[in-house]
Amino acid sequence: MKKKWLKSLKTNTPQEGFELAILLAQKGIEYTQPSESIRKKIRPKYSRNPDNLIAASEVIAIHYQTVAAANDYWKSNTKVHF
Amino acid sequence: MKKKWLKSLKTNTPQEGFELAILLAQKGIEYTQPSESIRKKIRPKYSRNPDNLIAASEVIAIHYQTVAAANDYWKSNTKVHF
Amino acid sequence: MKKKWLKSLKTNTPQEGFELAILLAQKGIEYTQPSESIRKKIRPKYSRNPDNLIAASEVIAIHYQTVAAANDYWKSNTKVHF
């Protein structure tokens, strides 16, 4: 697991930051269960289970707080979402 | 999933910020379960299940913290809610 | 759901801020399950279920962090709670 997978918490856009948050959430699972074959076996179950999907979305949300703070919420971006 | 769906974390109002938080919560689920047909199949179940509804509301709450911070809590807004 | 329900995150007192946090927690559920009749049907169950009550209290707590930050923790208030 020593391979380098995380260069920085900076991203160019809020959407790329979201995708980085997803990577961080997955890495938390990978470090806890390093076997890819076990992870692949349980994936079909949990990706159809609402409890698990919502919990996964929560972990992403927590990491997104970190990534967004690391990027000063991309405040220099002058667009408005809606 | 490369399509652009998130332009900015800035919104004009606290309510639009809440709606953006909902979008972020949904996207966390979409990235984890990309199949729309599977998501549609499980939706009726979880949207009637109190555990899932409260958990979904929690994910929204976490994202709303991020969106609110990105908008400096809309502090220039001089209204008071109650 | 386009109706305006949230004017501001500012409130006059910490207690009104708590009541706003409750509103935000409820809205997270409403956006996820828009049908009022379904929400009414499940409410008696979940409001007697300790798991659900504590989870609802947690969502309120997360929103209260946001509302309190938006109000600078009502720091100009010079009272002490206890």
Added chain:
Amino acid sequence: MKKKWLKSLKTNTPQEGFELAILLAQKGIEYTQPSESIRKKIRPKYSRNPDNLIAASEVIAIHYQTVAAANDYWKSNTKVHF
């Protein structure tokens, strides 16, 4: 529920702040289930259930973050805990 129960988020000590966090956690449950008799009925169950006890402790922890921030972490206090 209009009765005033929260004067301020300020407390004199970190321990009183903790006790305020407990009050906030309880109030989140009270607003969700206003009937005192129902709350009393479920209390014996959940106060012996590890899941519920740990979850209640989590809600307190989240509120304690808010109360501690509102008090600038009682930084003028020059003592050290250990």
Added chain:
Amino acid sequence: MKKKWLKSLKTNTPQEGFELAILLAQKGIEYTQPSESIRKKIRPKYSRNPDNLIAASEVIAIHYQTVAAANDYWKSNTKVHF
């Protein structure tokens, strides 16, 4: 429960801060279930239950955020962990 158990959120080291976070997590449980004999009865169960152990670790993590912020993350400490 009026006995003084918390002098300060300040600690000399990050590790002592972690141990304070553990104390805060335990106190959240103690205030909710004041009977020591009941707590002792449920302890063997929950300390062998992965759900409970991970949840307890989460409560500690939330309190550690508070304690770390109260100590400015021990930033004057010039060591590096790894």
Added chain:
Amino acid sequence: MKKKWLKSLKTNTPQEGFELAILLAQKGIEYTQPSESIRKKIRPKYSRNPDNLIAASEVIAIHYQTVAAANDYWKSNTKVHF
């Protein structure tokens, strides 16, 4: 448990910070269940259980917020992740 295991919250890189967050999550479990033999017995179960894996990933995410803040989000790092 008095042995020193945490020197600092500072790390040289965001990835080492993530690995420190994992250590903190594990320590939360170790302090709650000090017996290594019990922890080893339950590990095979929970490391194949999606609920547990996602919950463990959540605890890591919460600690990563703390570690990242302690390192000012490694902002002097000028790389971009994607």
